[in-house]
Amino acid sequence: MSFDKVIGQDLAITILKKQLKGDRLSHAYLFLGEQGVGKDIAAFEFAKAINCQEESADACEQCISCRKADNQNHPDIIEIKPDGKWIKIDQIRALQREILYKPYESRWKIYIIYQAEQLNLEAANSLLKILEEPPQYAIIILTINNAENILPTILSRCQLIRFRLLPDQLIKEQLNSDYELSPEKSQLITSLAAGRYKDAVQLIEDEEKLAEREDILKLVLAIKELDQVTVFEVAEKLLEYKEQINQVLDLFLLWYRDLLLVKLTQIEGLVNADYKEQLIKEAKGYKVEEIEEIIKIIQNTNNVIKKYNVNLQLTIEVMLLKLSRLGRQNRWQKQLE
Amino acid sequence: MRMDARPFILLYLEYFSGGYYKMTYVSLYRKWRPDNFADIAGQQTVVKTLKNAIQLDRIAHAYLFCGPRGTGKTSTAKILTKALNCHDGPTVTPCNQCEPCLNIKGNNPVDMIEIDAASNRGIDKIREIREKIRSAPLKGNYKVYIIDEVHMLTTEAFNALLKTLEEPPDYVIFILATTEPHKLLPTILSRCQRFDFTRLSIADIKDRLDYICKQEGIKADNEAISLIARNADGGMRDAISILDQSISYSGNKITASDLEAVLGLVSNQVLFKLTEIIFAGEIEKALDLVNQIVNQGKDIKRFISDLVYHFRNLLLVKECKENERLLDITTEQREVLIEQANEIEASQLLQLIEIANEIEADLKQTTQPRIILEMGVIKLIKFEENKSLIGILDRISRLEEQIDNKSKREVTSKKTDQPQVSNLTETSATNKQPNNDNKSNPEEEKKSTTTSLTLSEFKDNWEDILDYLKNKKRMRLQALLRDATPSKLENNKLTIAFEHEFHKDSVEQEKEVLTKVIKKIFGVDLQVNCIFSRNKPNGTKKNNKEKVLQHQLVQQAVEIFNGDVVQVESVD
Known part of the structure; x- marks a missing residue:
C-alpha cells in the first residue's frame, strides 16, 4: 500500500501504523533522519493515511481523499516549504490563522512543514504555542535532518519518529529490483549513497x-x-x-x-x-x-x-x-x- | 419535513460545539498537566514560595518564570491563576470545580489572557494590552496576563511594557514565561519577581511517570521507567511524550527493550561489548560493530553519550566504595561492571571519557556521523598515543627507563674500551691535552672527552636539541642552528661550527639559552663556543664551484643557452 513507498523504515512505519490503528494520534510529530532516507515521503503518506476514508492504518490510494492528495489538491493537507532559504514568520502566522478553520471535508486537518531546521528564529518561536495546543482536529508534522538545528522547546513538544540510514544490503536489493545494473555498479552506487536511497537513485538517473x-x-x-x-x-x-x-x-x-x-x-x-x-x-x-x-x-x-x-x-x-x-x-x- | 430536520440540527450543533470530537485522543502530556500545586513535579522552592505568598496575601504584580523546556513554567502560571481566581480563593488548593477553574482548564478563560509573545512580537500588541488593562476583571478577583515566550518581544515592545509592568492596576498580575531569560532587558528583570525552574531530577520524573502509568492502567517495569527518565534530559514533557510513544508502540506493557527500539538506543550488552573491544584494541572488530550500529539505524549521538555514561559507571564502581546512591542499576549489572572495571586503570578511563566527549561534540554538527563515529572509535582504541597529559607522563617514564639503560651500557662499554680514562664523573673533568684542538679528528676527540658525553653521542642527539627548541617556540635559534654542526667537545667546552658568519654571530648572542638547553637535555654544564667553519676558504670555494657546475639546473641552463660558465660567486 502507500506506506510501501517508504523503503527500509520498518520501525518508524510500525509506530505510525500502530498509532493509526489504535487511534492514538499525537497532535505534533517530528520526523528526524538524515537527508534522503524517506522522511518527506513518509510524512506525506502518513497524512494521506490519516485522512483516508477506506483504510484505518494505511492509505488506500483509491478513495477520493487519497486521490486528491496525490494530485496535490487536498484542502486539508497543507504543505509548508522554505520560501527561499528560510521558512519565515509570515508563513507560520498564516498557519496560525488558517488552522483555526475546521477541516473542509476530512476529519483531520494536517500541516506538513518540510525542512523544519530552516525555520528562522522568529518563525520557530512563533510556532511554539500552536504546536503545543493546536485545535482538536489539527495535526502538525515537521521533518528535520539534524536535531541540533532546532529549538529544544520545539523538539519537546513533538513526538519524535526516527528515520534511520538504510543498510547497504537493502539499498542494493532495491536497486537491483528497480534497475538493471551490473553487480560492480550497484555495489559502487550503494556504497556511495551511504544509506540514503534518494542519493542512490540520483546517481543512477543522472x-x-x-x-x-x-x-x-x-x-x-x-x-x-x-x-x-x-x-x-x-x-x-x-x-x-x-x-x-x-x-x-x-x-x-x-x-x-x-x-x-x-x-x-x-x-x-x-x-x-x-x-x-x-x-x-x-x-x-x-x-x-x-x-x-x-x-x-x-x-x-x-x-x-x-x-x-x-x-x-x-x-x-x-x-x-x-x-x-x-x-x-x-x-x-x-x-x- | 420538520421531524426529519430536527436530528440533523442536533447533530450539527453537536458537531460545532466540539462534541463530535470529544472522544478524540489527547496527548498524554496535555492530559496530565498538573491541576494544582501538589501535582507539580520538583520545583519545591518555587511552589513553596508561591503558596506562602498566597497564604500571606503578599502577591506580587509581576512574576518571571524561567527555566528549560518541560519544567512546568506555563503550567505553574495557570495553576497560580486558578488559585487566585477560584471561587474559594485566593487559596493554595484551587477546587478545579468552579467556573473560573473549569474555564482555565478548558482553555476558555475569562480573566486570564494568554499572549503568545513569539507571534505577537510588536509594539502594537503591548499597546493593546495597555488599553484593555484598565477594565476590571469580569468574574474573578484578578486579571492575569500570561506572556509566554516573552524573550521574542521586540525591543520597542519591551520598552513599551516597562511602565505598565511597574505599576499596573491593583487587580492585574503579569506572569512572564521564557526559556531564555538572558534575552530580556535588565529593566524588565528588575521589575519582576524571578522564579528559576530547574531541570527535573530523574527521581522526580520517575515518580510522575509511575503515577501516570497507574492512572492509565499501563504496566511498565522499573528499568523502562528509568530509561525514559534518563532520556528525557530533565524535561517532564519529553518524558511523557516518550511514554506516550512507547505505549502506542507496545500497548499496555512496556519493557526496556521496547524503549530501546522506539528511542533508537543501543542495548547495554553492545556497550559492554564495545568497551571490551576497545580495551583489547581490536580495530577491525570495533569498526564492524560500528557498522552494525549504523545499519540498525540507532541514534548515534545517543550511543556516544551512553558510552560516556558507561565509562562513568565503570569509573564509579572502581573509585567509589559506596556507589549505590550514584548508580541506578541492579546488583547483577553491578557485578558485570566491576568485572569489566578491573581490566583497566582509572586514569585510562578518564582519558577515554575525555575522548568520547570530544566525539560527542563533533557529532553535533556533522552530516557524516558515520565517519566521525568511526574516527572516534579509532581514537578511543589508539588513545595511549594521545598527547594528553597522562600520555606524555607515560612517555616520559618510558624515556627515563631507556636513558637509564643506555647510561648503564655506556659505563660498561667505556670501562672495557678505554681503561685509561679513569674518571668519568663531571667533577674531575678538567685536565688533559689543552693543545690538541685544531684538528677535527673524531677518534682523538673521543679520547679527549672528559665529561660523560662524547662528541658522537652529542651529534646523535643534536636533533633532540633542535626539536626541543622548536617545541619551545624558539624558532629563530633553531633555524640558525640547523646548518651548524658540533665539531668539538672537550674540557667542558663545546665548539659549534657554522657555515655562515651571520649565523655564528647571532647564536653567540643567545649562547646562554643554548647552554641551558644542553643542561636540560644532557644534564651537563658546557661552555659553548661558536666558530666560523670556513677556515679553508680556497678548498671549500673550489668544492662549491664544482658542486654548482655539476648541478642539474646549471647544466640545463648551459645547454639551453649554449654558453659557458665564466664565474661562480656565492651569494650570502
Missing part, C-alpha cells in the same frame, strides 16, 4: 553525477602535491560545483575515511572500492594522525559553509591552503626522519 565524482576525486588526489600557486587553480575548479559544495566536500571526507581504513589495514567496506589499488598506494604516504587532521579540517569547512553566510571562495581557499601546509609540514618531517 549519469553526470558519476563523471563528476571522477573529476572530484582527481582534485582530491591533487591536493597532496599542492603549492601556493596550484592551490588557487584547484580552488577555482572546486568553485565550479558551487551549488553542491557540501556534497563535494562529503566526497572528500569519504575518500580520506577510506584512506584511514586502508591505513589501519581494513580493506573491507570501503566506499570508493573501485579505487582500491590507488587507495592502498596513497595510504603509504600518510600517517594516521595526518589523515585525522585532514578530516577535521574538511569537516570544519563543511560546517562553516553550511551554518554561516561565508564567502565561499575564501573558505575553500583557506581550507586548501591549510591542507597544503599540512602536507608540506609532514613531508618535511618525514625527510628529517
Whole structure:
C-alpha cells in the first residue's frame, strides 16, 4: 500500500501504523533522519493515511481523499516549504490563522512543514504555542535532518519518529529490483549513497553525477602535491560545483575515511572500492594522525559553509591552503626522519 | 419535513460545539498537566514560595518564570491563576470545580489572557494590552496576563511594557514565561519577581511517570521507567511524550527493550561489548560493530553519550566504595561492571571519557556521523598515543627507563674500551691535552672527552636539541642552528661550527639559552663556543664551484643557452 513507498523504515512505519490503528494520534510529530532516507515521503503518506476514508492504518490510494492528495489538491493537507532559504514568520502566522478553520471535508486537518531546521528564529518561536495546543482536529508534522538545528522547546513538544540510514544490503536489493545494473555498479552506487536511497537513485538517473565524482576525486588526489600557486587553480575548479559544495566536500571526507581504513589495514567496506589499488598506494604516504587532521579540517569547512553566510571562495581557499601546509609540514618531517 | 430536520440540527450543533470530537485522543502530556500545586513535579522552592505568598496575601504584580523546556513554567502560571481566581480563593488548593477553574482548564478563560509573545512580537500588541488593562476583571478577583515566550518581544515592545509592568492596576498580575531569560532587558528583570525552574531530577520524573502509568492502567517495569527518565534530559514533557510513544508502540506493557527500539538506543550488552573491544584494541572488530550500529539505524549521538555514561559507571564502581546512591542499576549489572572495571586503570578511563566527549561534540554538527563515529572509535582504541597529559607522563617514564639503560651500557662499554680514562664523573673533568684542538679528528676527540658525553653521542642527539627548541617556540635559534654542526667537545667546552658568519654571530648572542638547553637535555654544564667553519676558504670555494657546475639546473641552463660558465660567486 502507500506506506510501501517508504523503503527500509520498518520501525518508524510500525509506530505510525500502530498509532493509526489504535487511534492514538499525537497532535505534533517530528520526523528526524538524515537527508534522503524517506522522511518527506513518509510524512506525506502518513497524512494521506490519516485522512483516508477506506483504510484505518494505511492509505488506500483509491478513495477520493487519497486521490486528491496525490494530485496535490487536498484542502486539508497543507504543505509548508522554505520560501527561499528560510521558512519565515509570515508563513507560520498564516498557519496560525488558517488552522483555526475546521477541516473542509476530512476529519483531520494536517500541516506538513518540510525542512523544519530552516525555520528562522522568529518563525520557530512563533510556532511554539500552536504546536503545543493546536485545535482538536489539527495535526502538525515537521521533518528535520539534524536535531541540533532546532529549538529544544520545539523538539519537546513533538513526538519524535526516527528515520534511520538504510543498510547497504537493502539499498542494493532495491536497486537491483528497480534497475538493471551490473553487480560492480550497484555495489559502487550503494556504497556511495551511504544509506540514503534518494542519493542512490540520483546517481543512477543522472549519469553526470558519476563523471563528476571522477573529476572530484582527481582534485582530491591533487591536493597532496599542492603549492601556493596550484592551490588557487584547484580552488577555482572546486568553485565550479558551487551549488553542491557540501556534497563535494562529503566526497572528500569519504575518500580520506577510506584512506584511514586502508591505513589501519581494513580493506573491507570501503566506499570508493573501485579505487582500491590507488587507495592502498596513497595510504603509504600518510600517517594516521595526518589523515585525522585532514578530516577535521574538511569537516570544519563543511560546517562553516553550511551554518554561516561565508564567502565561499575564501573558505575553500583557506581550507586548501591549510591542507597544503599540512602536507608540506609532514613531508618535511618525514625527510628529517 | 420538520421531524426529519430536527436530528440533523442536533447533530450539527453537536458537531460545532466540539462534541463530535470529544472522544478524540489527547496527548498524554496535555492530559496530565498538573491541576494544582501538589501535582507539580520538583520545583519545591518555587511552589513553596508561591503558596506562602498566597497564604500571606503578599502577591506580587509581576512574576518571571524561567527555566528549560518541560519544567512546568506555563503550567505553574495557570495553576497560580486558578488559585487566585477560584471561587474559594485566593487559596493554595484551587477546587478545579468552579467556573473560573473549569474555564482555565478548558482553555476558555475569562480573566486570564494568554499572549503568545513569539507571534505577537510588536509594539502594537503591548499597546493593546495597555488599553484593555484598565477594565476590571469580569468574574474573578484578578486579571492575569500570561506572556509566554516573552524573550521574542521586540525591543520597542519591551520598552513599551516597562511602565505598565511597574505599576499596573491593583487587580492585574503579569506572569512572564521564557526559556531564555538572558534575552530580556535588565529593566524588565528588575521589575519582576524571578522564579528559576530547574531541570527535573530523574527521581522526580520517575515518580510522575509511575503515577501516570497507574492512572492509565499501563504496566511498565522499573528499568523502562528509568530509561525514559534518563532520556528525557530533565524535561517532564519529553518524558511523557516518550511514554506516550512507547505505549502506542507496545500497548499496555512496556519493557526496556521496547524503549530501546522506539528511542533508537543501543542495548547495554553492545556497550559492554564495545568497551571490551576497545580495551583489547581490536580495530577491525570495533569498526564492524560500528557498522552494525549504523545499519540498525540507532541514534548515534545517543550511543556516544551512553558510552560516556558507561565509562562513568565503570569509573564509579572502581573509585567509589559506596556507589549505590550514584548508580541506578541492579546488583547483577553491578557485578558485570566491576568485572569489566578491573581490566583497566582509572586514569585510562578518564582519558577515554575525555575522548568520547570530544566525539560527542563533533557529532553535533556533522552530516557524516558515520565517519566521525568511526574516527572516534579509532581514537578511543589508539588513545595511549594521545598527547594528553597522562600520555606524555607515560612517555616520559618510558624515556627515563631507556636513558637509564643506555647510561648503564655506556659505563660498561667505556670501562672495557678505554681503561685509561679513569674518571668519568663531571667533577674531575678538567685536565688533559689543552693543545690538541685544531684538528677535527673524531677518534682523538673521543679520547679527549672528559665529561660523560662524547662528541658522537652529542651529534646523535643534536636533533633532540633542535626539536626541543622548536617545541619551545624558539624558532629563530633553531633555524640558525640547523646548518651548524658540533665539531668539538672537550674540557667542558663545546665548539659549534657554522657555515655562515651571520649565523655564528647571532647564536653567540643567545649562547646562554643554548647552554641551558644542553643542561636540560644532557644534564651537563658546557661552555659553548661558536666558530666560523670556513677556515679553508680556497678548498671549500673550489668544492662549491664544482658542486654548482655539476648541478642539474646549471647544466640545463648551459645547454639551453649554449654558453659557458665564466664565474661562480656565492651569494650570502
